[in-house]
Every structure is written in structure tokens, then in C-alpha cells.
Amino acid sequence: MAALGIAMGGGNWFSALALGVTLLKCLLIPTYHSTDFEVHRNWLAITHSLPVSQWYYEATSEWTLDYPPFFAWFEYALSHVAKYFDQEMLNVRNLNYSSSRTLLFQRFSVIFTDALFVYAVHECCKCIDGKKAGKELTEKPKFILSVLLLWNFGLLIVDHIHFQYNGFLFGLMLLSIARLFQKRHMEGAFLFAVLLHFKHIYLYVAPAYGVYLLRSYCFTANKPDGSIRWNSFSFVRVISLGLIVFLVSALSLGPFLALNQLPQVLSRLFPFKRGLCHAYWAPNFWALYNALDKVLSIIGLELKLLDPNKIPKASMTSGLVQQFQHTVLPSVTPLATLICTLIAMLPSIFCLWFKPQGPRGFLRCLILCALSSFLFGWHVHEKAILLAVLPMSLLSVGKAGDASIFLILTTTGHYSLFPLLFTAPELPTKILLMLLFTTYSISSLKTLFR
Amino acid sequence: MEKWHLMTIVVLIGLTVRWTVSLNSYSGAGKPPMFGDYEAQRHWQEITFNLPIKQWYFNSSDNNLQYWGLDYPPLTAYHSLLCAYVAKFINPDWIALHTSRGYESQAHKLFMRTTVLIADLLIYIPAVVLYCCCLKEISTKKKVANALCILLYPGLILIDYGHFQYNSVSLGFALWGVLGVSCDWDLLGSLAFCLAINYKQMELYHSLPFFCFLLGKCFKKGLKGKGFVLLIKLACTVVASFILCWLPFCTEREQTLQVLRRLFPVDRGLFEDKVANIWCSFSIFLKIKEILPHHFQIIIRYCYQENKCFIFIRFFSFCFTFLSLLPACVKLTLQPSSKGFRFTLVSCALSFFLFSFQVHEKSILLVSLPVCLVLSEIPFMSTWFLLVSTFSMLPLLLKDELLMPLVVTTIAFFIACATSFSIFEKTSEEELQLKSFSLSVRKYLPCFTFLSRIIQYLFLISVITMVLLTLITVTLDPPQKLPDLFSVLVCFVSCLHFLFFLVYFNIIIMWDSKSGRNQKKIN
Numbered sequence: 024m025a026a027l028g029i030a031m032g033g034g035n036w037f038s039a040l041a042l043g044v045t046l047l048k049c050l051l052i053p054t055y056h057s058t059d060f061e062v063h064r065n066w067l068a069i070t071h072s073l074p075v076s077q078w079y080y081e082a083t084s085e086w087t088l089d090y091p092p093f094f095a096w097f098e099y100a101l102s103h104v105a106k107y108f109d110q111e112m113l114n115v116r117n118l119n120y121s122s123s124r125t126l127l128f129q130r131f132s133v134i135f136t137d138a139l140f141v142y143a144v145h146e147c148c149k150c151i152d153g154k155k156a157g158k159e160l161t162e163k164p165k166f167i168l169s170v171l172l173l174w175n176f177g178l179l180i181v182d183h184i185h186f187q188y189n190g191f192l193f194g195l196m197l198l199s200i201a202r203l204f205q206k207r208h209m210e211g212a213f214l215f216a217v218l219l220h221f222k223h224i225y226l227y228v229a230p231a232y233g234v235y236l237l238r239s240y241c242f243t244a245n246k247p248d249g250s251i252r253w254n255s256f257s258f259v260r261v262i263s264l265g266l267i268v269f270l271v272s273a274l275s276l277g278p279f280l281a282l283n284q285l286p287q288v289l290s291r292l293f294p295f296k297r298g299l300c301h302a303y304w305a306p307n308f309w310a311l312y313n314a315l316d317k318v319l320s321i322i323g324l325e326l327k328l329l330d331p332n333k334i335p336k337a338s339m340t341s342g343l344v345q346q347f348q349h350t351v352l353p354s355v356t357p358l359a360t361l362i363c364t365l366i367a368m369l370p371s372i373f374c375l376w377f378k379p380q381g382p383r384g385f386l387r388c389l390i391l392c393a394l395s396s397f398l399f400g401w402h403v404h405e406k407a408i409l410l411a412v413l414p415m416s417l418l419s420v421g422k423a424g425d426a427s428i429f430l431i432l433t434t435t436g437h438y439s440l441f442p443l444l445f446t447a448p449e450l451p452t453k454i455l456l457m458l459l460f461t462t463y464s465i466s467s468l469k470t471l472f473r
Numbered sequence: 474m475e476k477w478h479l480m481t482i483v484v485l486i487g488l489t490v491r492w493t494v495s496l497n498s499y500s501g502a503g504k505p506p507m508f509g510d511y512e513a514q515r516h517w518q519e520i521t522f523n524l525p526i527k528q529w530y531f532n533s534s535d536n537n538l539q540y541w542g543l544d545y546p547p548l549t550a551y552h553s554l555l556c557a558y559v560a561k562f563i564n565p566d567w568i569a570l571h572t573s574r575g576y577e578s579q580a581h582k583l584f585m586r587t588t589v590l591i592a593d594l595l596i597y598i599p600a601v602v603l604y605c606c607c608l609k610e611i612s613t614k615k616k617v618a619n620a621l622c623i624l625l626y627p628g629l630i631l632i633d634y635g636h637f638q639y640n641s642v643s644l645g646f647a648l649w650g651v652l653g654v655s656c657d658w659d660l661l662g663s664l665a666f667c668l669a670i671n672y673k674q675m676e677l678y679h680s681l682p683f684f685c686f687l688l689g690k691c692f693k694k695g696l697k698g699k700g701f702v703l704l705i706k707l708a709c710t711v712v713a714s715f716i717l718c719w720l721p722f723c724t725e726r727e728q729t730l731q732v733l734r735r736l737f738p739v740d741r742g743l744f745e746d747k748v749a750n751i752w753c754s755f756s757i758f759l760k761i762k763e764i765l766p767h768h769f770q771i772i773i774r775y776c777y778q779e780n781k782c783f784i785f786i787r788f789f790s791f792c793f794t795f796l797s798l799l800p801a802c803v804k805l806t807l808q809p810s811s812k813g814f815r816f817t818l819v820s821c822a823l824s825f826f827l828f829s830f831q832v833h834e835k836s837i838l839l840v841s842l843p844v845c846l847v848l849s850e851i852p853f854m855s856t857w858f859l860l861v862s863t864f865s866m867l868p869l870l871l872k873d874e875l876l877m878p879l880v881v882t883t884i885a886f887f888i889a890c891a892t893s894f895s896i897f898e899k900t901s902e903e904e905l906q907l908k909s910f911s912l913s914v915r916k917y918l919p920c921f922t923f924l925s926r927i928i929q930y931l932f933l934i935s936v937i938t939m940v941l942l943t944l945i946t947v948t949l950d951p952p953q954k955l956p957d958l959f960s961v962l963v964c965f966v967s968c969l970h971f972l973f974f975l976v977y978f979n980i981i982i983m984w985d986s987k988s989g990r991n992q993k994k995i996n
Contacts, residue, residue: 039892042884049881050493159614447583451492451590459485466478 036160037148037169041141044173045134048183052130055446056186060129061119062086063098063186068115070095071102075278079288083115089291092275093220097188101132133182133190140194144172147197150204150382151420164420167467171416172197176437176460177409180453185443187406192222193413200389200414204382208240209263216268220275223292227396227410230368231389234375236264239385249378294402305405306439307398309360312352319351360401367395383418390414405443408436423472430468434461479617480602487598487624488590490885494878495586495634502873505575509873511585511637512575513541514553515567521550522557523570526721530732535570544735547718548672552642556588589633589641597645598624604652608849615849618893622856623845625889627882628863632835635875640835643673644842650683651818651846655811659687659703660710667714674736678825678839682817685802689809738831748834749865749967750827752790793828797975801982812850813982818843820978827971834869837862851906851981852894857932858974860887864939865967867946868960876947901925910984931973938966 065084073081078088078095088095102113108128112120148165160166182190199214215232218225241264244255279288304310348354371391375384393410397403412433419429437457444453501509520536520543521529529550532538543550560567567573567581605620633641646669653662666683669676687707694700722728801817822840826832841862848855863883870879890896899905911924946959 036892039888042888046881046885046888047489047493049877050490052877053496054493447580448496452489455485455489455492459482459489462478462481462485466475466482470475 036166037145040169040173044179045137047174048130048134048137048179051179051183051452052127054184054452055444055449056121056126056184057443058086060121060126060186063129063188064112064120064125065115065118066090066095066098067102067105068113068117070099071106071113072115076282076284079279079284079291081115084118087291089294091220091223091292092279092288093217094188094222097221104128104132129186130183133186133188136188137182137190137194139191140178140197141173143194143197143201144169146201147172147204147417150201151417161467162470164471167471168416168420170467171419171464172413174460174463175409175413175416176456177406177412177433177440179456180440180444181406181409184449184452185406189406189409192218192225193409195221196225196228197413197417200382200386200417203235203385208236209267212236212264213267213271216271220271224407224410227400227407228389228392230372231375231385231392234372235379235385235388237261238376239379239381240264245379251377305397305403305407307400307403308363309355309399309403312355313349316349316352323351357401360399363399364396367399368392371395383421386414386418390418405439408439412436419468420471426468426472430465433464437461476606476613476617479613480606480620483617483621483624484598484602486621488594490625490882491590491593491630491634492586494630494875494882495589497635497878498874499582499585499635499637500873503577507540508575509637514585514637514639515573515576515581516541517543517550517553518557518560519568519570519573521554522561522568527728530722530728530735538735540574542735544738546671546674546736547722547732548668549639552592552639552672559588560584585637586634589637589639592639593633593641593645597641597648600645600648600652604648604846607652607656611849615893618889619849622848622886622890622893625882625886626841626845626859626863627879627886628838628841628859628866630882631863631870631875631879632838632866635878636835636869636873638835640673640838643669643676644838645669646672647676647679647842648846651815651843654683654686655814659690660706663687663707663710664714667711668718671715671718675836675839678822678829678836679818679843681798681802682805682814682821685805685817686809686814689806692806693809748832749837749964749971750829750832751793751968751972752828752830753961753964753968790828790830794824797824797828797979801979804982813985815843815846816978816982816985819847820975820982823971823975823978827968827975834866837865848890848894852890853896853899853932854905854974854977856887856890856894856896857935858970861935861939861967861970861974864943865963865971867943867963871946906981906985910980913984935970942966 061084065086066088069078069081069088081087105112105128109122109124111117111122112125112128114120148168151164151168178189178193181187195214195218199211199218202208202211202214212232215225215229219229238251241257241260242251242253242255243257243260244252246252276285276288279285304313368391371388375388378384380387390411393407393414397407397411400407415425415429415432418425420426437460441453441457444450499509499511501507501512524535528536529543532542536542557568563584564580567576567584601623602620605616605623608616608619611619629640629644632638646665650662650666650669653659653665655662663683666676666679670680688704691700691704691707694703696704716723719729719732722732798821801820805813805817819840822843826836826840841859844855844858844862860883863879863886867879870876905925905928907924911922915922942959942963946963951958
């Protein structure tokens with residue numbers, strides 16, 4: 024009894040937090056789920072019933088496989104558990120099949136794979152120092168960071184209501200960041216390479232990784248004033264990093280290269296035909312651009328400066344995913360967005376190269392890369408804001424300035440996720456969870472930096 | 474962090490859990506012709522909106538009392554009328570006379586669940602928050618943790634937001650009553666409690682402690698002076714509030730009598746369905762015919778042939794109930810104290826639950842509320858009791874397909890209590906408030922030193938039994954000859970637990986003042 028008491032009351036606040044949020048996720052099982060649910064069911068079916076050579080060609084359902092091969096193997100592994108729940112979900116022809124057992128299995132698979140995220144948060148807590156530690160448990164930075172990450176509102180509603188598998192993917196990213204903080208660079212690089220082959224959206228932050236590893240790992244020493252010492256370049260390190268990336272990519276893309284399917288895979292992964300903005304506009308620069316274009320075209324029509332016959336019929340506000348042309352302002356091509364993104368990333372990359380500030384500087388650069396890509400990228404989903412919010416949590420418990428930026432970013436970012444859940448029963452849920460997270464983040468960070 | 478920030482977070486957590494539980498099924502969902510409590514509440518909105526007040530409690534062609542006739546006091550009827558006005562505004566089909574029977578839709582479910590949430594938010598939750606803030610001699614963090622545990626109590630959440638009822642209104646009013654009376658706002662407290670009784674007549678389980686406590690206060694102030702004035706004022710408040718609530722029904726004798734007949738159906742049996750009280754549990758011994766001696770069987774069979782000896786059973790039940798709660802009530806009248814009041818609430822409600830007639834399994838909530846109030850004083854035993862009370866409703870919750878919310882909320886509650894109060898470290902005799910009792914016993918039995926050890930082992934056995942029974946009920950099918958086997962087992966096990974708790978709480982009440990007085994002498 025006493026042993027149980029120690030386990031419960033003593034130092035295991037982390038387990039209590041993790042268990043608490045897991046229970047909340049179980050309560051969210053009967054909520055609304057989006058088409059992403061069907062997407063993943065379809066991928067379970069594809070990977071289970073078809074041979075590898077068909078995976079990236081299968082098109083019975085409109086939700087074709089558009090994640091890199093590691094994710095496809097992940098779905099394959101899941102499908103072997105799925106067959107004990109409901110065999111019917113693994114039939115490719117069963118479009119929109121969602122029996123209660125299927126729902127239970129899918130929801131539990133997300134909850135279960137979140138274990139990697141919990142482990143990653145645990146590792147991240149080790150990396151932040153407790154200089155500002157108060158005497159009370161709830162005022163320690165570790166505690167606050169754990170709550171901000173484990174109970175993150177955006178992750179909860181995107182993963183456990185809308186339905187996606189971001190939990191364990193962000194776990195991989197946070198784990199690689201933690202490893203870089205702990206100076207285990209090879210592991211960090213390996214984890215990031217693996218992550219890229221799970222979901223290629225993390226390419227948004229690849230420049231930060233590349234530049235940091237090159238500058239702070241391959242060049243083993245700096246001059247006294249902090250600038251680069253060219254003769255400390257270590258070929259061994261460069262080659263080992265390259266080898267890691269090469270081996271991981273080979274493992275992932277190798278089979279498809281052997282089958283001569285690489286162009287098909289790449290076309291599935293990078294579908295540039297999908298248009299500048301997603302069906303629901305992500306709140307980025309191009310949304311403003313589109314809005315301006317629309318306003319100008321209306322003004323132009325009113326003032327009779329434009330010929331109504333010349334205006335293209337496809338409207339960007341119709342909620343469909345397709346390409347279209349702008350009417351007044353110049354149309355935007357994927358190359359243009361890439362250039363804008365790179366230009367936006369440049370200041371932070373330069374800082375990382377010329378004035379490296381260790382892992383913390385890398386983290387800042389990562390966040391800025393994520394934000395730049397979010398603002399100027401091609402076909403960005405609003406869920407991509409989580410790529411900036413979650414790493415920012417790590418910085419927020421360090422300095423007061425970072426905390427205030429974090430609060431603005433996270434509150435607006437989470438609010439921008441509201442349109443994802445548009446059904447009536449989810450309205451109180453999302454409002455309550457948002458209030459909960461916002462109240463906690465504001466009051467805990469305020470208390471920390473009193 | 475500041476107190477009100479923490480309280481806000483706790484309330485938000487409570488509301489989130491409540492709303493997510495409400496996304497599940499409700500009682501009688503998709504089960505014509507009678508459906509369940511959800512349909513009953515919808516039907517009452519229909520009746521109160523469409524019919525004049527005089528016809529609410531009477532049988533007529535428009536109001537068939539056999540189909541969920543109104544059997545709660547007038548305040549419930551007024552609340553239903555208020556909800557009906559809102560329903561009319563959104564979609565009149567929901568309350569159309571006759572044609573809306575069995576109406577089920579996603580939008581309607583959303584509406585009904587929202588009415589429960591609003592009632593909870595306005596009445597019960599503020600009472601809980603205020604109660605925890607008014608607790609004496611504990612730190613801010615413990616107050617907030619206390620509020621969290623009370624708000625996470627699974628039984629109330631599952632019945633109100635799962636099965637579908639409005640218990641939070643009557644329990645909330647009762648809690649305001651407890652608050653008022655404990656803080657010496659006796660008139661407001663008794664007004665709130667009268668409102669509670671006029672919402673659900675089961676609150677009468679709590680009436681004796683209120684009466685004894687207030688009477689005791691009057692005695693203390695002296696019956697010749699201030700005490701007498703207080704007594705008169707209280708009597709006037711009670712009478713006035715009852716008249717106010719029953720105003721439309723006071724005009725004719727027949728109206729009042731009919732309402733009373735609906736509230737207290739004396740022609741119904743000793744117990745309905747399976748409930749964890751004495752009468753139901755012992756009825757299973759009827760089945761063990763060959764074991765009992767012959768004449769004993771006849772007596773029992775005679776007792777249970779209800780057509781023949783109604784009055785005998787009523788009297789029996791009356792005696793048992795009052796014998797078990799008399800000591801505590803007498804003590805409360807002679808020595809009124811806030812702590813004694815709360816423990817007497819527990820003991821009285823538990824006695825009524827165990828020995829009264831026509832008890833529903835949901836009535837355990839009337840015991841759970843006072844136990845929540847003493848959570849900060851005896852966290853270990855209170856948590857244990859609250860877990861058992863949730864478990865005792867297992868058959869009902871399984872019928873409503875609430876297994877997942879049941880498991881999740883129970884685990885969440887257990888973790889919240891275990892981390893907030895470190896309950897496993899607080900099992901010494903002193904913390905269980907059994908010190909004076911065991912000292913008295915040791916005068917006769919010097920070796921009686923292992924009380925807390927026994928209780929710890931009992932707790933372990935109890936939890937294992939409850940988990941096993943839950944697993945068995947969920948996974949296996951009962952044998953064909955005994956289709957109710959699992960429900961009866963659950964009732965029987967819960968009943969044993971409740972008897973144990975009845976003894977325990979009575980011990981605390983009776984042995985309490987001695988230790989209090991001794992402490993004062995020592996200090």
C-alpha cells in the first residue's frame with residue numbers, strides 16, 4: 024500500500040499528466056472525424072491487400088497514397104492488428120466503411136502511437152534547465168512544458184477529433200531536437216531522416232537541420248570570436264551524416280527505385296496540380312494575396328476597368344481543390360512560392376551559419392523555417408501551424424520574451440484551427456478545450472516569469 | 474498560480490469531461506415503445522407546454538399517466554416548461570402534443586444535452602466551487618484539488634450526461650442548502666433546501682439532518698430567546714417556499730392529493746429492478762430454498778408476498794430505517810456542528826437508501842453528494858465509497874452503452890483523488906478518524922491494533938472484486954437459468970460495501986466528540 028502510495032503521490036506527476044490526457048483522448052472517441060479517417064482506412068486496405076508494386080498506383084478511392092514509403096509500411100504494420108478488429112475495413116472496395124470496430128481500432132491506434140510523443144516530451148524535459156525553478160511542482164519549467172506539449176490543444180483536436188497521426192511524427196521531431204540538445208548529433212540526424220520518410224511536410228524545416236549540422240557538427244571548433252574555423256572541418260562527420268541520410272533514403276525509396284516507380288512516387292508526394300491554396304485557406308500570405316485579388320477584381324468590375332468575359336470561371340472561394348488563375352494580380356507558380364519561402368528563410372539561416380548559438384539557435388531557426396514555409400508555401404494546410412507551435416513550446420519556458428511570442432503564436436494558431444471542426448456537437452468541445460489550454464498557458468507562463 | 478486561475482481550469486476540465494460524456498448514448502435510445510428517461514423528460518416538456526397546469530398530474534386522454542406520467546414535484550414541471558419554451562423557439566416538432574412521442578434526432582439530442590449542461594453550470598458547479606473555497610484549514614492547492622475531485626465524480630456525470638437526468642439541479646440546491654446552513658445563513662440555506670425537495674422528492678433523504686441541525690442550533694441559542702425567534706423564522710421560510718412552489722396546486726384539495734399520490738406511489742412494490750439495498754439483496758436468498766430450514770423459508774416467503782402483508786413490510790422498512798439513523802440524528806440535535814452535520818447527512822441518506830422502499834439505484838447519488846463534501850477529511854474512505862457507488866450502477870450504465878465513459882471517468886477520478894490527497898499514505902487510524910474508537914475497543918481487546926491494516930486489505934479485495942465483476946459482466950453471458958445473475962451479484966456486493974460504510978460512518982459520528990474534547994484538553 025505504501026509502495027503504491029509513493030508511486031502515485033511522489034515524483035510521478037509526468038505519468039499522471041500522460042495518463043490524464045490519454046483518458047481525455049479516450050473520451051474523444053465518439054466525436055466527429057473528417058475524411059482523413061477514410062483516407063487512413065483506405066491506406067490500411069491498400070497496404071494490406073495489394074502487393075508493394077501497386078501501392079502508389081492504386082486509385083480505386085480518391086484518397087490515394089501520398090505519404091512517403093515509411094508511412095505506408097507503418098500502415099501495413101497497423102493493418103495486421105486491424106484484421107483482428109474488423110476484417111472488412113481492409114477491403115479496398117469498402118469505400119467509406121466505418122463500423123464501430125473500425126472507429127475503435129483507428130482511434131486507439133492514434134492514442135497508442137502517441138506513446139512515442141510522450142517519450143519525446145519526457146526527453147525534452149530533460150533538456151531544459153530549471154534556473155527559474157520555483158519550489159512548487161506546478162511552477163517548475165519541466166511541469167509547464169510537459170503540460171504545454173502533452174495537452175496541446177492543436178494536437179488534440181487534429182489527431183483525436185479530426186483524425187490524423189501527427190502525434191508520433193511530432194514525437195520523432197521533438198526526439199531529434201532533444202538529441203541535438205544532448206549533443207547526440209548522429210541520432211538526431213538519423214531520427215530526422217526517418218521522419219522525412221514518414222511525412223515529407225517536414226521538409227519545411229530541413230534547411231535548419233542541414234545548416235546546423237554542417238556548421239556546428241561538421242566544423243568541430245570555432246575561432247575565439249565565434250566565426251567559422253575552416254580547417255576544423257571533419258570529413259569523417261560529413262561522410263557519416265551523408266551515409267545515414269543515404270541509407271535511410273535507400274531503405275525507404277530503394278524498393279520503388281528497383282521497380283522503376285520513382286517518378287510515380289514523387290508525383291504522388293508532390294502534387295503540384297492541387298492549387299495554391301487548400302480548400303480551406305490556411306491563414307498565410309497567399310490567402311491575403313487571393314483576398315486582395317478578389318477585392319481588386321470586384322472594384323475593377325464596378326469601375327468597368329475589367330471585361331467580365333475575360334474573368335476565369337473557376338473561383339478560388341468555391342471550396343474546391345484545383346488550380347486557377349488570378350484575375351488582377353499576377354498568377355503565382357510553385358517556383359515563385361519556393362523563391363519567396365527561401366527568401367523568408369534566409370535571415371535565420373544566415374544567423375545560424377555566421378553566429379551559431381548552439382542548439383537554442385538551431386531551434387529558433389527551425390521555428391522560423393517552419394513559419395516561413397507556412398506563410399509562403401504552396402498548398403499549405405492550416406494544420407501545418409503545429410510545426411511552429413510545438414517546438415516553440417520548448418523555447419517558451421526559457422525566456423520571458425519567447426513566452427510572450429509563444430502565447431500570441433499559439434493562441435492565434437489554435438484559433439485558426441477552429442474551422443476544422445464545424446459540426447454542432449464539437450462546438451462546446453473545441454471552445455472548452457481552447458479555453459482550457461489558453462488559460463493554462465497564459466497563467467502558468469505569467470507565474471513563471473513573474 | 475492564482476486561485477481563481479486554477480479554479481477556472483478545474484471547472485473547464487469538469488465541463489469538458491461532462492460534454493464529451495454527453496456525446497454517447499442516452500437511456501432508451503432507439504428502443505420503442507417506452508424508450509427511457511430521456512423520452513420521459515422530453516414528454517414532460519410536451520405535457521407542461523401544451524396542457525394547462527390543472528391537468529399536469531391527472532390522467533386524461535391528452536395525458537396518459539402510464540406513459541411517463543409526471544412523478545416529480547412542481548419545480549421539475551416548471552423547469553420542463555422553461556425548456557419547452559426554448560424548444561418551441563428552435564423546433565416546435567420536438568414538443569408537439571401526441572405527434573412528438575419518441576422523437577429522436579441529432580439536433581434534439583444536442584438541445585437536451587445543452588439544457589443539462591446549462592442547469593449544471595448555473596446551479597451545481599458554482600455551489601461546488603464556493604464550497605471548496607469556503608473549506609477551512611486547508612491550503613489553496615488542496616481546495617482546488619478538492620474541487621477537481623468532486624467535479625470528476627463519475628456517478629453524477631454518467632447519470633446526468635449519459636443516462637440523462639437532472640440530478641445536478643436538486644443536488645446543487647441541496648449543496649447550496651448545506652453551504653448556507655454551515656455558514657450560518659440559516660434562512661437562505663433552508664430556502665435552498667426547500668427548493669431541492671420541491672425539485673425531487675428523494676431529497677427528503679437529507680431532510681432529517683437539516684431538521685436536526687437547525688433544531689440543535691435553535692436549542693443552543695436558547696429556546697426562550699433568540700432560538701425561538703430563529704425557529705419561527707425557519708418555519709415561516711419553509712412554509713412560504715412550499716406554498717410558492719405549490720401555489721397552482723394549493724387551490725383544490727384534489728389537486729394537492731393527486732400530486733402527492735404521484736410523488737409517493739404507495740401501491741408499488743418494495744423495490745424496483747435491481748438495487749443495492751437490503752431488500753433486493755436478501756431476496757436472492759429466496760432462491761436458495763433447499764439450504765434454509767423449512768419454517769424460515771415460509772416466513773420469508775410470507776414477507777415477500779406483498780399483496781398479503783403490505784403494511785407489515787412498510788412497518789419493517791420504516792423501523793429499520795429509523796433505528797439506523799436515530800443515534801446520529803439525536804447526537805446532531807444535542808451537539809450541532811458543521812462537521813457532524815455533514816457526516817449525519819451521509820449516514821441518514823445511506824440508511825434511507827439501504828432500508829427504505831421503492832429505492833432506485835440512482836438514489837445512491839443522494840449519498841454520494843455528502844460523501845464528496847467530506848472528501849477532504851477522510852479522503853481514503855470517501856474515494857473508496859465513491860468508487861463503489863459508481864460500480865453499484867454498473868448494470869444500468871451497461872444497459873445505456875456507457876462502458877467506455879464509465880471506465881475512463883472512474884480511472885480519471887481515481888487518479889485525481891490519489892494524486893491530490895495521497896490517499897494511500899493516509900490510512901493510519903488517526904487519519905481514518907477511528908482513533909478514539911480503536912482506543913475504546915482496546916480497553917477490552919488489547920490486541921486490536923491492526924485496524925488500518927485490515928482496512929487496507931479490505932480495500933484491495935474490494936477493488937479486485939469490482940474489477941473482476943465488471944470484466945465478467947462485460948465479457949461473459951449469464952447462464953440461461955439465472956439471466957440476472959451478474960446484476961444481482963453487483964447489487965449484493967455493493968450492498969455489503971454499503972453496510973460496512975454505514976457502520977463506519979456511524980462510528981465516526983458517535984466517537985467523534987470524545988476525541989475533540991480530549992484534544993482540546995491536551996491543547
